[in-house]
Amino acid sequence: MKQCYLILLLLFPAFLSAQTTDSLKKTQSFLSGRVTDLSGKPVDRATITLPDTKHKTLTDREGEFKLSGISAGTYHILIKALGYNELQEIISIKNNEENRVTFTLEVKSEKLTEVAITGQKRKTASITKSELALIDIPISIQVIDRKLIEQRQIISIEDAIKNVSGLTQNNSYNGAYSMFNGRGFDLNASANFRRNGIFTYNNSQLFTDNIESIEILKGPASIQFGDIAPGAVMNFVTKKPLDTTFQKFELKVDDYGMIRPTIDINGKLTKNNKLLYRLNTSYESGKDFVDHVNSKNYLIAPTIAWKITDQLNWNIELVARNDQRTMSPGLVSKNGDFEELKKMSVRTFLGEPNTQARYNEASVYATLSYKLNKDWHFQNTFYYSKVNSSYESIYFTDNKVLDNGDLNRKNEFWRTFEKSIGTSNDLIGKIKVLNMTHNVVLGFDNFYSDNAYYNAEYKDLKPFNIYNPRYGENELPLTPGFEGDKDKEKSFIKRYGFYLQDQIKIWKDKLQFLLGIRFNATTRGQKYTAAVPAPDGYRNDKQTPFTPRFGLLFKPYPNLSFYASYAKSYEQNGWETTSRIMLKPTLGEQLDFGVKSNFLNDRLGISLSVFKINKSDVMGYVMGLAGKPDFPHLFYNEEFKWALYDGAKHRSKGIELDINGKITGELSVNIAASYIEAKVVADPAYKTGNLLSGAPKVISNLWADYQLDKILLKGLDIGLGLSYRGQFYSNTLNLPNQKVSSYLSMDLAVGYKYKNVFTRLNVSNLTNNIGYLATDGVYRPFWPRRSIFSIGYKI
Numbered sequence: 142m143k144q145c146y147l148i149l150l151l152l153f154p155a156f157l158s159a160q161t162t163d164s165l166k167k168t169q170s171f172l173s174g175r176v177t178d179l180s181g182k183p184v185d186r187a188t189i190t191l192p193d194t195k196h197k198t199l200t201d202r203e204g205e206f207k208l209s210g211i212s213a214g215t216y217h218i219l220i221k222a223l224g225y226n227e228l229q230e231i232i233s234i235k236n237n238e239e240n241r242v243t244f245t246l247e248v249k250s251e252k253l254t255e256v257a258i259t260g261q262k263r264k265t266a267s268i269t270k271s272e273l274a275l276i277d278i279p280i281s282i283q284v285i286d287r288k289l290i291e292q293r294q295i296i297s298i299e300d301a302i303k304n305v306s307g308l309t310q311n312n313s314y315n316g317a318y319s320m321f322n323g324r325g326f327d328l329n330a331s332a333n334f335r336r337n338g339i340f341t342y343n344n345s346q347l348f349t350d351n352i353e354s355i356e357i358l359k360g361p362a363s364i365q366f367g368d369i370a371p372g373a374v375m376n377f378v379t380k381k382p383l384d385t386t387f388q389k390f391e392l393k394v395d396d397y398g399m400i401r402p403t404i405d406i407n408g409k410l411t412k413n414n415k416l417l418y419r420l421n422t423s424y425e426s427g428k429d430f431v432d433h434v435n436s437k438n439y440l441i442a443p444t445i446a447w448k449i450t451d452q453l454n455w456n457i458e459l460v461a462r463n464d465q466r467t468m469s470p471g472l473v474s475k476n477g478d479f480e481e482l483k484k485m486s487v488r489t490f491l492g493e494p495n496t497q498a499r500y501n502e503a504s505v506y507a508t509l510s511y512k513l514n515k516d517w518h519f520q521n522t523f524y525y526s527k528v529n530s531s532y533e534s535i536y537f538t539d540n541k542v543l544d545n546g547d548l549n550r551k552n553e554f555w556r557t558f559e560k561s562i563g564t565s566n567d568l569i570g571k572i573k574v575l576n577m578t579h580n581v582v583l584g585f586d587n588f589y590s591d592n593a594y595y596n597a598e599y600k601d602l603k604p605f606n607i608y609n610p611r612y613g614e615n616e617l618p619l620t621p622g623f624e625g626d627k628d629k630e631k632s633f634i635k636r637y638g639f640y641l642q643d644q645i646k647i648w649k650d651k652l653q654f655l656l657g658i659r660f661n662a663t664t665r666g667q668k669y670t671a672a673v674p675a676p677d678g679y680r681n682d683k684q685t686p687f688t689p690r691f692g693l694l695f696k697p698y699p700n701l702s703f704y705a706s707y708a709k710s711y712e713q714n715g716w717e718t719t720s721r722i723m724l725k726p727t728l729g730e731q732l733d734f735g736v737k738s739n740f741l742n743d744r745l746g747i748s749l750s751v752f753k754i755n756k757s758d759v760m761g762y763v764m765g766l767a768g769k770p771d772f773p774h775l776f777y778n779e780e781f782k783w784a785l786y787d788g789a790k791h792r793s794k795g796i797e798l799d800i801n802g803k804i805t806g807e808l809s810v811n812i813a814a815s816y817i818e819a820k821v822v823a824d825p826a827y828k829t830g831n832l833l834s835g836a837p838k839v840i841s842n843l844w845a846d847y848q849l850d851k852i853l854l855k856g857l858d859i860g861l862g863l864s865y866r867g868q869f870y871s872n873t874l875n876l877p878n879q880k881v882s883s884y885l886s887m888d889l890a891v892g893y894k895y896k897n898v899f900t901r902l903n904v905s906n907l908t909n910n911i912g913y914l915a916t917d918g919v920y921r922p923f924w925p926r927r928s929i930f931s932i933g934y935k936i
Contacts, residue, residue, distance in 0.1 A: 170234050172208040174242040176200050176220060182451055183515075184246055187222035190742075195699060197743050201272055203515035209649050210699065220244050224384055248384075268338055268356045268376040270365060270567055270582045273644065276737045279655050279692030279704035281307075281359040281750040283799050289811060290352070292846045292860055292890065294393065294903040294929045296401065296425075298348040298355075298375075303842045303864055305357045306797040306813040308373055311835035312916045315468040315534050316434065317498035318345050323372025324359060324754055325793030325819025325836050326729075329712060331634065332369045335376040337458075337506060339524050339565060340366070340588055345500040346464055350403045351421035351442040353380045359797075360731045360752065361710035363688040367586075367638045367661040371710040371729035371754050372793075379458060382417035382446040383407050391933030399427030399929075410445075417446040429469065430487065430925055433494040433612070436466035452512040457505065464500040468492060470535045470919070473548065477541045477918030478878045479871075487911060487922035491548065491605065494612055496533035503527050517570030524563055531556035531620060535602070540765055540918040546608040554597035554620045563588035580644040582657075587637035591668065593629045595622030628672035636663040642690070655692030655706065661685070665715040682715040684726055700739040707732055714760050720776035720785055729756045745802035745810075752795060755822075759789035763826050764917055773825040789824035791833060793817060807848045814841035827873045835916055837883075839867035846890070856895050860903075862888035871915030884912025884923070900932040 176184045183204030190197045191208070194216070200206045213236040220228045225246040234240055268282070275282055283305045295301045299319055302308045311327065312320040320343075321328045328334070330343040356378060361371040386408045393401040403423040410416035421442045428435050444458040470492045474481035504526040512518045534553040542548050567584040597618040605611075622629070642657035666681030692706035708731050714724035735750035763770065766782045776785040795817030803809045817840075819833040832838075846860040864886045871879040887908055892901035909926040 170211050170213060170236055171239040172211055172232070172234060172242065173239060174206055174244065176204045176206070176222070176244045176246060178225070178246055178248060184222050184225065187220055187225075187246070190219045190221075191216045192219055193217075197699075199274070202512065202518060205515055218242075220246065222246055224248060268335065268358050268365070268374065270338070270569065270584065270642070271580060271644070272569060272571075273580060275746070275748075276700070276702050276739065277644075277650075277653065277694065277696070279653070279694040279706045279733075279735075281733060281735055281748060281752075281797065283357045283359075283748070283801075283813075285355040285357075287353050288809070289801075289844070290354075291901075292809075292858075292892070293844065293862065293888070294890070294901060294931060296348065296393070296929075297346065300905075301348060301355055302357075302375075304801075304811050304813055304844065306799050306815040306840070307359055307795070307817060308357055308375075309837070309840055309866070310914065312914055313471075313921050314532070315470050315492070315498070315536075316429070316466060317468055317500075317532055317534075318343060318347075321373075321375070322836055323357075323370075324752065324795065325817045325833060326370060326372040326754065326756065326791070328372055328375070329370040332366070332712070333372070333374050335366070335374060337379055337508070337522070338376060339506065339522055340561070340563065341377075341526070342528070342559070342561075344528070344530060345502070346438065347375075347377065349440050349442070349460075349462060350405075350423040351379050351440065351444075351460070352377050354378045359750070360706075360733055360754065361688075361690075361708040361729055363661070363710040364640055364642065364657045364659040364690045364708070367636055367659065367688075368663050368684065368711055368713045368726075370712050371708075371731060371756065379442070380405070380419060380421060380444070381456065382419040382444055384409075384414055384417065387935060389933060389935040391931055393929055393931040395427065395927055395929045397428045397430060397927065399425065401425040401427070415448045417448075419444045419446075429467070430927070431469050431922075432488050432490040433492075434467040434469045434490060436464070438462065438464040438466075454510045456508045456510075458507075460502060460504040460506075462500075462502050464498075466498050467494060468496045468498050468532065468534050470537065470550075471921040473537050473540050473542055473919055475542045475544070476878065477871075477876075479881055479913075479915075479920070480878070482913070482920050483911075485607070487925060489607065490610070491537075491550075491607065492535040493615070493617065496535055496552075496617070498530075498532050498534075500530045501528065513570070516572065517568070520565075520567045520569065522565045524561075526559075526561040528559045528561075529557070529624065530559070533617070533620070537919065538601070542607055546606045547604040548607055550602040550605055552597065552600050552602065552617060554618060556595050556620050556622050557592050558622070558624045559590065559592040561588070561590040576647060578646040578650070580646070582640070582642040584640050585638070589633070589635050591631040591633040593622065593624075593626060593631045595620060595629070597621065628670050630670055630673040631668045632666070633668055634663065634665050636661065638662065644692075651696050653692075653694040653696065655690065655694070657690040659688050661688065663713055665713055667716065667718070676721055678721065679716065680723065682713060682723060684711065684713050686711055686726075700743065702737045703735070704737070705732075705734045714787075717776070717785060719778060722775050722785070724760050724775075724787055725758045727756060727758050727760065729754060731755075739802075741802075741804065745800065745804060748797075748799045750797045752793075752797075754793045756791045756793075758787060759791050759824070760785070760787040761789060761824075761826065770826070784826070786825045789826075790822040791819065791824070792822050793819040793833075807850055809846050809848075811844040812842070815839070821873065824873075828875075831873055831875045832870055834870055834873045835914070837867035837869040839865065839883075841865045844888075856893055858890075858892045860888070860890035860892075862890075862905075864888070866912060869915075871920070872917050879915065879918055881913055881915045881920075884910060886910055886912070886923070897935050898933070899935070901930070903929045905929075 176187045187200040311322040356376040358374040362374045389405040407419045424439045440462045447455045506524045509521045538549040565586040597620040638661040640659035645654045664683045669675040690708040694704040696702040710729040712727040731754045733752040774784040774786040797815040800812040819836045821831045844862045848858040866884045886906040890903040912923045914921040
């Protein structure tokens with residue numbers, strides 16, 4: 142029965158396509174051409190449409206486009222591009238010929254208007270390193286765009302990823318930053334996150350107001366990025382300067398005291414549009430729903446784009462941000478029971494009000510792009526980042542409350558001084574050989590990061606009673622350390638890689654093969670000093686693997702593709718400093734089958750994927766032990782009661798559905814649903830067949846927004862969201878008393894825009910349901926009902 146259901150799901154898009162597409166006609170002719178402005182400059186991402194037909198495409202960086210499978214005859218052709226007047230002409234197509242045309246667009250004299258690209262026609266060059274549309278890539282990729290961010294008033298990454306299947310938040314480091322799970326496996330904080338395709342750590346609040354969109358590449362991505370966990374890669378694409386002038390001011394407030402003003406200013410520094418700028422700034426101060434928890438942060442992100450020549454462009458981006466917030470350790474209950482937890486208020490604070498997480502970043506990103514010709518371009522990105530952070534965390538020594546309400550707590554205070562530098566170099570283009578088109582990416586990247594880590598003395602705090610909480614009764618230690626300490630040892634990562642990817646298109650682009658390989662050399666370890674010498678037996682961990690990716694894509698219609706892909710990954714575990722053991726890397730491999738399609742004149746995109754990921758040589762920690770464990774392990778820590786092991790095998794398999802775009806000109810939807818089973822295949826510490834912790838089998842989300850176009854209600858839009866998170870275990874032991882219940886929430890929104898003024902009200906968790914994250918008997922409640930109101934002005 143399950144097999145039949147799967148077959149029906151896979152055939153569903155093909156059936157719809159057959160119903161909504163003209164009868165298949167024999168492919169006879171091609172239409173190719175180029176779109177430029179009045180100065181002869183190519184127009185990138187212009188939309189080319191033959192109205193009342195299925196034919197639609199986008200121009201590339203050189204303004205070139207191509208449509209295939211067109212029957213002979215006379216057609217209207219419509220050309221639209223952001224910032225230009227649309228153009229409509231009549232063309233004639235001759236049989237058995239490649240018809241060539243050129244078009245010239247005029248720049249609009251009025252203010253910029255929006256031309257949205259939706260569905261599977263979108264491109265994600267910064268994460269895929271290619272110029273292909275999503276429908277042509279045999280990989281599962283989703284995009285959270287600016288329109289969706291604005292409709293849902295997203296101010297955190299946790300809210301953003303609700304719009305993508307197979308991706309979820311599964312933990313939090315006491316509110317300082319969140320952890321995530323992709324396709325059933327944890328994402329690596331030092332590997333799986335990118336900003337404009339460039340590495341960034343997940344050790345802070347990832348979402349900032351200079352984010353234009355968020356790209357999610359699912360499954361292993363080692364060919365693009367080297368050592369990386371196989372679940373997913375999260376890439377944050379920042380706002381860039383535009384060929385227009387505007388100023389946007391917005392203020393957000395909520396019913397918990399948040400105040401969040403933001404500014405987005407874009408303009409021209411020269412009359413010839415050669416030098417452009419954009420400035421995004423924001424400030425936020427507010428309270429959490431948990432008692433005694435506050436936060437404050439700011440962002441300053443100026444960007445300059447310099448069009449040095451028609452072929453050479455340079456973009457430089459600076460980021461300065463600061464984040465400070467109270468650390469909240471979550472909730473625990475008697476014996477860690479989930480049902481007992483329900484007796485506690487979600488507002489209960491079990492930490493200390495003066496414990497803070499502090500994050501300060503200064504980064505620079507510079508991208509130089511050179512167009513060699515109409516088919517090839519080279520791009521170099523350089524970046525440097527400096528981050529100082531400190532975390533004053535309180536944790537529970539046994540993750541449970543005693544019968545009298547007492548709770549045993551301990552401090553974990555630490556700080557880091559971190560520097561990162563690197564470059565990425567890509568040669569991207571296409572070449573035709575015989576009847577094959579090769580879409581090639583050839584690249585080299587290198588990266589270096591070091592980190593001076595200091596921790597304070599661990600201290601047992603005085604018993605804390607949850608029924609009679611008393612704060613400030615402990616003398617908390619000071620965290621040592623200062624920037625530039627030459628006697629301090631540092632951990633480091635040094636990575637470089639060479640990669641080659643070729644997507645070959647044959648049979649008039651109906652059949653495509655993706656072949657890719659990367660050589661990666663990564664060294665992780667410690668740089669010791671004379672004051673702090675290396676321990677006996679110490680050595681750096683250096684890995685030099687080759688990682689492949691293979692893909693096959695069949696595209697019977699321009700708006701429908703079927704794909705299959707295979708990819709491998711590896712995660713470098715390195716030297717475990719406490720046990721002084723060199724850990725083996727964790728290996729992963731994935732099989733992925735899917736369907737991608739566009740409907741309703743390419744307004745609505747659908748992606749369905751079925752996958753299986755195997756991980757081997759998985760290492761792990763078992764916390765909160767009563768004594769030395771019976772299972773095979775590498776090391777046991779007597780003081781903190783934890784054990785280290787490796788050699789485990791875990792597996793994840795599932796099905797994912799994503800639907801996004803517009804059903805009508807007024808109604809837009811985003812649907813993300815997944816069924817994923819992540820479980821133990823073999824593990825020294827856990828029973829075979831147990832489900833992995835923090836990974837619900839079922840997660841589904843819906844968002845719909847309707848824009849009214851009636852005269853009296855023009856400018857008004859209404860949004861509705863539903864989010865469901867299935868039950869899961871807080872520990873891979875699958876203890877029945879730590880099984881977390883499912884959770885359903887509803888969001889509502891209403892917005893209005895009149896001329897230059899816009900306002901919006903979003904109410905999340907309208908029914909005020911209570912849901913939790915959970916890890917090892919520590920529970921972290923989701924936000925209760927919350928209202929965010931915004932008002933803004935754009936000129």
